[in-house]
Structure formats: C-alpha cells, structure tokens
Amino acid sequence: MTAAPSRGPLRVAIMTDETGWHTARLKQALRERACEGRCVNLADCRIDTTWAWHGLVIPGYGRGLPDAVIVRGLASGSFEQVTLRLGILHALRELGVPVYNDARAIERSVDKGMTSFLLHLAGIPTPATWVSESVPQAQRTVMRESAAGRALVLKPLFGSQGKGLRRIGAAAGDAPVPLPALAAYRHVAYLQRFVPSRAAPGQPGFDWRVLVVGGRAVAAMRRVSQGWIHNVAQGARCEHAELAPALAALSVRAAEALGLDYAGVDLVPIGEGENPDRAMVIEVNGVAAWHGLQSVTRVDIAGLLVDDLLARKLPAARSAPARRAAVA
Structure with missing residues (x-):
C-alpha cells in the first residue's frame, strides 16, 4: 500500500437518512467551492475488515474514504443500530477523516x-433539570416543584422538533398535572423546570x-x-x-x-x-435544521457550514497526501 497525491475535487460525504432541501443546499455550496458532495445513509455503511486496509465500507467511495463528512441526519433505530451508526462516525475520525459534527459531540447533544x-x-x-429511571423519584420531584408553584416540562430523552413535550406539575389557575406513565418515554423521566413566558397576557x-x-x-x-x-x-x-x-x-x-x-x-x-x-x-x-432560520436571514448558512469545514477542519486538504488506498 502506498500513498498517492490527492487528485480531483475534495469528496465530502453528507450523512443523511433523507435527501431534500438541506442536502441540496449543502451539495450546491460544495459545488460552488469545487468540492463533490454525495449523500450517504449511515444505515448503508458497514464495518468489513476484509474489504480494505481501513475496514470500512462507505457506499459510493469504493475501497477508499471520503475526504470529509458532514452529518446532516442520524435516523432513529434500535440501540444496536444507533450504536453501529455512531461507531462508523467514530471510526472515520480515528482514520483521520474530519467529521462535522463528530460522533462524540452528537452523542452529547442528542x-x-x-x-x-x-x-x-x-x-x-439553564433550567433546573432532573433525569431518572425511578418513577417514585420523578413523582417526588413533581410534587416538590408543584408545592412551590412551579411547573415542569417532561421531554423524551432523545427527541426533536417539540415532539412528546408535556407540561406537568403546577399550572396557573388549574389543578397540578401529575406525572404520566413513562412507557411512552422509554421509562426515563427527563424533567426540566418550566420557564414562564415574558409576553403580556x-x-x-x-x-x-x-x-x-x-x-x-x-x-x-x-x-x-x-x-x-x-x-x-x-x-x-x-x-x-x-x-x-x-x-x-x-x-x-x-x-x-x-x-x-x-x-x-x-x-x-x-x-x-x-x-x-x-x-x-x-x-x-x-444536527440542527436551518430551513426556518434561512427564511429570515440573508446569511448563506450552507455556505458558512462548508466554509468552516474547509477552512478549519481541512486547512491543507488539497496539498496533503491522500490517504492510503488499497491495492487490488
């Protein structure tokens, strides 16, 4: 196996489980900067130590690897499926491929x-927060906060777009709302103190x-x-x-x-x-969406993301030697 000089445009894998407005904007921004963007579903990637020296199979890249990765989406799945998908991102980082955001950061934020x-x-x-598997402990938290006249927000530990949010505990002018059954929340209570609106009635x-x-x-x-x-x-x-x-x-x-x-x-x-x-x-x-934000700002968000990737994460990508490629 030998190193070879880098040829052609930088190849950036956009990890996503669905294509649409966001991926189109990223691919356009990459093209405008003479880079090649390709959408790849993490569910289609795999570990195969017989395939190439690095042991990964990334669809669309043969026995090679992308020059960089932008994580646009991480689909839900079983614990094992999500662990494997994050493992692919961890492996890419270990191989020297810049991952934006990388798996460690995504794990913290999801x-x-x-x-x-x-x-x-x-x-x-940040609002006071309690996270527990214990139903009695969660109930005591709700009762204590309600007694002090405070409401809580119950959220799925893993979730987005405001799905599954419930306001419980004290409520202005109403009887306190009790803690619901936690089966719908995968038996974990994530409770965050509700911050009342500052808006006028x-x-x-x-x-x-x-x-x-x-x-x-x-x-x-x-x-x-x-x-x-x-x-x-x-x-x-x-x-x-x-x-x-x-x-x-x-x-x-x-x-x-x-x-x-x-x-x-x-x-x-x-x-x-x-x-x-x-x-x-x-x-x-x-793994933030920005369609709504883009509609009210003149800033080219996809362009900023790609510029940051290229300038900060790949400062010498075109002049550095390419990664090792397997020899058939």
Missing part, C-alpha cells in the same frame, strides 16, 4: 440529560434559535407562537432577530460546552426592563 449536565457543569444558565410568546458555526454566532431568529412550545415543526412562526452580544456569547459558550462544530442553540428569555436579552439555554442541537 442525549438531553447529558446536554443539561454539561451546560450546568460549564456554568451556563394574550400576546404570543417566543424563544430564540441561534446558529453557532465554528465558534461564532452567525444568525438568530425568534420562534413565535401562542402556545408554550415554540418549535417551528409545531407551528411556530419564524422572525428575524438581531444577535445581541450577550445572546451570541451565551450561545457560543453552549456550543463549546458540548464540543460542537456547529449548533442550533435554543434559548428562552428571562430578562426584563433594562436587560431584555438575558436568556437561559434549554437545548443544544448538534
């Missing part, structure tokens, strides 16, 4: 409990989504809705938001706490009066 732990550990303002509330790329906050929007769930997938309206310095700095700290190359940081406002931009981080998304 696990809401670990996200909350790392935010807390970094001293980042009858007015829609909002939260912020800030996009962080390469350690820099690049765009923001307000997600506005009449209800307390502000996810765009649940009907929230996107509005352009100015990136206040405090909001940008907090979002960058949150992305850094999880080791993310890029992140969608969700924040709820807690400021008032002379300090309206104070916020708490509620979630950090390591």
